[in-house]
Amino acid sequence: MICADPNDPHATHGKQNRFTTDSAAGRYLKRIVVLLASTLIILCPRNAYTQEHSTDQPARYHLIQVVDPHTFVEKINEAADQGYRVIAMSHGGVQSLSAIMERVENTSESYNYLSVPVPVPKFATSGKVKTEFEEKLNAAGAKGYQLRMTFGASGEGILDLAIMESNSGPHQLYEYALVTPRGLFGYYSNDQLARLIAAGYRWAGTAGGPQQGPLIIFEKLRGASGSQGSSPGKGPDAAHQRFNFPENNIIRSHLPEKELRKLAAEGARVVDFFGSPKQMILAMESTIPPSAPCEYVVLKNKNLASPLALKAKMSEVEADDLTRAGRQGFRMLRLSATGPPFVMEKLPGSATHYEYQFVSSSLLPKLAEQLNDASLAGFHVAKMESFSDNLLVIMERTDGSQP
Amino acid sequence: MAHNRDAIFRRSGLILAVLLTQGFGAMAIPQGGSESNSSQQRHWKAVYQAGVAPFGPDSRMTVTISSDSMVFEGKKGRWSSIPVQSITVVSSNLTSEHTATRNQVAAWGALAQFSPYTLLFLPFGAPVMAATYPVKSKYAYISILWSEQNTDQEMRLRLDRKDYSAFLEELQKATGKEWKNLETEWGKLQQAIVANASHKIALQLDRKIRMGSVELKPGLYQLVLLTREIDHGEAYLFPKNEVNIEHLVATALVDIVPASPAIQAAEVRYAENGNGLSRISEIQIADQVLRFPQ
Numbered sequence: 001m002i003c004a005d006p007n008d009p010h011a012t013h014g015k016q017n018r019f020t021t022d023s024a025a026g027r028y029l030k031r032i033v034v035l036l037a038s039t040l041i042i043l044c045p046r047n048a049y050t051q052e053h054s055t056d057q058p059a060r061y062h063l064i065q066v067v068d069p070h071t072f073v074e075k076i077n078e079a080a081d082q083g084y085r086v087i088a089m090s091h092g093g094v095q096s097l098s099a100i101m102e103r104v105e106n107t108s109e110s111y112n113y114l115s116v117p118v119p120v121p122k123f124a125t126s127g128k129v130k131t132e133f134e135e136k137l138n139a140a141g142a143k144g145y146q147l148r149m150t151f152g153a154s155g156e157g158i159l160d161l162a163i164m165e166s167n168s169g170p171h172q173l174y175e176y177a178l179v180t181p182r183g184l185f186g187y188y189s190n191d192q193l194a195r196l197i198a199a200g201y202r203w204a205g206t207a208g209g210p211q212q213g214p215l216i217i218f219e220k221l222r223g224a225s226g227s228q229g230s231s232p233g234k235g236p237d238a239a240h241q242r243f244n245f246p247e248n249n250i251i252r253s254h255l256p257e258k259e260l261r262k263l264a265a266e267g268a269r270v271v272d273f274f275g276s277p278k279q280m281i282l283a284m285e286s287t288i289p290p291s292a293p294c295e296y297v298v299l300k301n302k303n304l305a306s307p308l309a310l311k312a313k314m315s316e317v318e319a320d321d322l323t324r325a326g327r328q329g330f331r332m333l334r335l336s337a338t339g340p341p342f343v344m345e346k347l348p349g350s351a352t353h354y355e356y357q358f359v360s361s362s363l364l365p366k367l368a369e370q371l372n373d374a375s376l377a378g379f380h381v382a383k384m385e386s387f388s389d390n391l392l393v394i395m396e397r398t399d400g401s402q403p
Numbered sequence: 404m405a406h407n408r409d410a411i412f413r414r415s416g417l418i419l420a421v422l423l424t425q426g427f428g429a430m431a432i433p434q435g436g437s438e439s440n441s442s443q444q445r446h447w448k449a450v451y452q453a454g455v456a457p458f459g460p461d462s463r464m465t466v467t468i469s470s471d472s473m474v475f476e477g478k479k480g481r482w483s484s485i486p487v488q489s490i491t492v493v494s495s496n497l498t499s500e501h502t503a504t505r506n507q508v509a510a511w512g513a514l515a516q517f518s519p520y521t522l523l524f525l526p527f528g529a530p531v532m533a534a535t536y537p538v539k540s541k542y543a544y545i546s547i548l549w550s551e552q553n554t555d556q557e558m559r560l561r562l563d564r565k566d567y568s569a570f571l572e573e574l575q576k577a578t579g580k581e582w583k584n585l586e587t588e589w590g591k592l593q594q595a596i597v598a599n600a601s602h603k604i605a606l607q608l609d610r611k612i613r614m615g616s617v618e619l620k621p622g623l624y625q626l627v628l629l630t631r632e633i634d635h636g637e638a639y640l641f642p643k644n645e646v647n648i649e650h651l652v653a654t655a656l657v658d659i660v661p662a663s664p665a666i667q668a669a670e671v672r673y674a675e676n677g678n679g680l681s682r683i684s685e686i687q688i689a690d691q692v693l694r695f696p697q
Contacts, residue, residue, distance in 0.1 A: 059553040066557035067453045071548065075555040094460045095453035096557065362457040363483055365552040389457035 058082070061371045061381075062101040063364050065092055065391070069161055072097045073115045076163070080111045086163065088384035089149045092391045097151065097161070100371070100381055100393065110168045113148070116140055118160035118207050118215070127180070129208070130215060133162075134178045137217065140164045141174035147219055150207040150336075160207050162217070173222035177201055181213040186279075188216065188245055197241045203285070206274040206336055214275045216283075240288040244268060245281050252279045255341045257298050260284070267293050270343055274336035292348040297325045300341035317342060319358040322394075326354030332396065338385045339394075355397040356382070362390045371395070447562065447570055452544065454558035456482050466560065468573045473547075475558075485558075489551040493574060493582040495543055497564060497589070502540040507532050543567035593648050596639060599627050600646040604669050604688050612673065613680045614640070614653040614695075624652075626669070626686070628693065634659050638686075638693060658694040665690035 062079045066072050076086060076099055084101035092098035104111070119132040137147065145164035177196050182189055196218045204219035246259035255273060260282060264270075267290030271283040299321050301314040317340040322332055330344035331354050357379050361367040371381065371393060379395035386392070447466040451458040458464060458477045467474040472484040511528060514521040541564035548557045562570055571582050603625040612619050625646050630636040640653040666687055674684035674697075686693045 061553065063554045064556075065455045066548065066555060067546065067559055068557070071557065079555075093453070093455050093457065094451070096455060364455060364554040364556055368553050389459075 058103060059368065059372055060103050060375050061368050062103075063098070063368045063371075064101070065096050065098040065364055067096050069097065069115055069117065072099070072161075073113055073163070076101065076113045080113060083107060083110070085109075085111050086113065086148055086165065088381050088393070089151060089163065090384040090386050090391065091151060092384075092386045093389065098384065098386075098391055100384055102381065108168070112166050114140060114145060114164050116162040116164060118162070130178045130180045133207070133215065134176060137162065137164075137176035137178075141176055141219075141222070144171050144173060146172075146174050147176070147204045147217060150205045150217070162205070162207055175201075175220050175222050176204070177218045179216040179218065180208075186213050188243070190243075193243050203243075203271055203283070206272060214281065242286050242288065243271070244284045244286065246284065247279070247281055253277055254280070255298060255300070255337075255343070256282055257341075260296060260298070260343075264296050265293055267291050269294055270296065270333055270335070270345060272336050273343065280337060294348060295330070295346040297330050297344040297346075298341050299325065299339075299344065316340075319356045319394075322356035323354070326356055326396075329353060332356065332382060332394065334383050339383075353399045355379075355399075357395045357397070359393040359395055360387060360390050364391075367391060367393070445573060447566060447573075449545075450561040451477070452559040452561055455556040456558055458482065464560075466570075468570075468577050470577055473574075473577070485547070485549050486551060487574075487577045489549040490547060490574075490578055490580075491550050492546075492548040493571070494546045494548075495567070495571070495582075497541070497543050497567065499539040499541050501536055501538070503535040503538045504532050507535065543570075545570070595629055596627055596646065596648055599629060603627050603641075603646050604686075605644075606640075606669050606671060606686065608671065610673065610681050613682050614655055617653045618680065619653060626688075628657070628659075628688075630659065636693070638695075655695050657696075660692050660694060662687055662690055662692040 062082075062084045064072065064075045064079065066075060079101045080086075083104050085104050086099055087102045088100040090098050116133070116136045119129055119136075141164075144166045146166070148163045148165035150162045151160055177199075179188055179192055179196070181187060199220070201218035201220045204217045206214050206216055208215040244263055246256045246263065248254040248256040260270065263284045263286065266286065268284040268286035269291075271285045273280060273282050275281045299317045301316060303314060322342060322344070325344045326332075329346045329350050329352060331346070331352070333343045333345055335343060357374055359367065359370045359374055361370060374395045377397070379397045381393055382396035383394045384391060385394070445468065447468070449464050449466050451462050451464050452460065456475060456477075458475075458479075462477055464475055464477045467476070468487070470487075472486055473490075474484040475482045507528065511522075511525065543562045543564050543566070544559060545562060545567075546557060546559045548555070550556075575582055604627075606624045606626050608619060608621050608624060610621055619640070623643055625641045625644065627639045627641070627646055628636050629639070636657050636659050638655050638657045639651060641647060641650055642652055666689065670687045671683055672685040672687075673681040675681060682697075683695045684697075685695065
């Protein structure tokens with residue numbers, strides 16, 4: 001050990017002489033310098049990147065998980081004021097509402113949100129719920145709010161909620177019409193659906209709990225008629241659409257896969273898989289004349305017999321399973337129902353390939369960090385689900401031009 | 404159970420709204436002080452109700468408040484900690500519940516699921532339930548909202564009512580912010596309303612209206628005005644003829660402006676809300692006009 005006064009020139013010279021004459025110590029110093037230099041080279045770009053992101057740019061994702069629906073909308077609007085937009089929502093944790101918001105690239109765009117709860121009258125009849133909910137949606141639509149997302153039935157006593165969004169772009173007004181299941185077996189009236197489609201409405205989402213049966217929300221731009229279509233570029237000609245609602249008659253909560261394949265072979269496309277845990281409904285849309293059929297893959301948990309065959313274990317669907325199908329051109333559909341099953345669709349002639357990644361954490365800040373990391377690798381949020389007390393985010397990456 | 408909790412939180416919303424209108428709300432008022440750096444830690448028994456933590460509903464947990472964090476520990480072990488400086492809102496509600504009866508109902512439900520024949524003994528259980536119905540347990544529900552690293556999170560806990568004041572005090576020390584003790588504030592408000600009940604004003608609503616987030620049916624209501632400043636006050640609405648704090652239906656902040664000529668009976672003026680419902684825009688009482696927010 002050398003103890004020297006740094007202000008003493010002699011002491012410094014002494015130190016230098018010692019190192020130049022001691023070759024072993026010189027080699028040791030060189031190693032340290034090389035190690036230091038290589039460490040700096042490795043760390044520098046990362047540090048520079050971290051600094052750039054921590055100081056200059058806000059994070060790409062903002063996550064919200066709260067209990068109170070009013071606080072939920074309040075927090076969403078606070079983040080929206082800072083340049084974020086809602087891209088995914090889900091029930092999560094215990095009786096809480098979760099949302100992922102993504103930074104808007106175009107800074108001139110800004111969004112505002114309001115919530116419309118599905119009414120829960122004391123003596124709920126589907127007609128009363130429908131009328132009240134329709135009135136509230138139309139009131140919001142008349143102020144320029146468009147249905148963005150709904151929370152499905154959670155079965156946990158949480159209020160069902162529709163989140164409406166308005167943006168700073170051209171002011172457009174929306175009209176809503178709801179369809180409820182009718183009769184003893186809860187079928188949707190084809191005549192009613194046909195009338196709505198003819199009037200220019202298009203499928204916008206579903207809402208409602210197990211008590212009143214799932215409500216289907218139809219939407220149109222104010223002033224749009226049937227032949228004009230409500231949203232240009234979205235879906236086929238409204239006058240020639242038809243919906244089918246196959247159900248699994250054996251296990252009512254399961255996907256009716258056989259019916260899906262049969263209708264798909266006839267040219268129908270999957271619109272949604274929705275409902276309550278007690279009864280799930282598949283919605284499929286077909287056109288007249290039929291369009292080229294899409295291909296479907298259904299990924300679900302499978303029974304795995306244990307070695308002693310005493311009890312059956314269920315396999316889990318992994319991100320790799322989705323990616324394998326994605327590499328063959330299948331894309332995961334963003335259905336209302338929690339996966340698995342995951343329904344993947346391949347459009348006729350599509351050459352786009354997809355890759356998937358699952359991100360999950362019980363800690364929200366960690367989840368936000370993981371989302372940001374995945375987004376740097378080109379992934380974007382496809383769907384969020386509640387998964388055994390955690391939030392599971394399914395992220396998607398595409399190699400084609402299709403977004 | 405869930406409906407019960409919903410009712411509790413709806414009630415808590417109303418109480419909170421009342422206190423917020425008074426300016427008592429659970430807003431943080433930085434206080435600072437040397438006590439906030441105290442390194443003492445105290446453990447609190449709590450029951451997890453809802454929120455971001457991966458605990459089951461109604462699971463027991465221990466909360467530890469230190470000078471820099473709140474740590475939550477359940478049966479499965481420690482979950483995480485909240486940096487106390489990231490806490491933005493603490494709101495609370497105090498309630499009495501028929502816990503004894505509720506637990507018995509739950510037990511009978513579980514027995515019926517086990518075997519429907521157990522319901523044969525229900526005639527023996529029903530008198531016990533009836534006898535224990537007046538027994539009430541007092542609880543404090545606390546909601547903690549915090550923001551950290553691009554996230555907004557909330558958690559709801561239930562504490563024993565005896566721990567409520569001490570818990571808030573501890574939280575106040577740790578955060579250096581003042582979280583209002585709603586029990587005290589609610590008591591003060593009740594006293595103020597009772598003291599002003601003799602000056603109640605009868606209102607006849609001729610249509611369905613919305614006040615804040617509450618829809619009010621047409622009918623007779625009693626309005627109690629608490630004047631906080633010369634031109635500002637709080638309006639409290641009660642149904643029918645009586646001013647009963649338990650039946651408080653709506654509350655709003657109002658601007659008070661002088662009016663002439665003075666009138667005898669209260670006159671309500673409405674405005675359209677835009678969603679098919681009206682709202683009260685003004686109420687003239689004697690020589691004053693109460694202007695309601697839009």
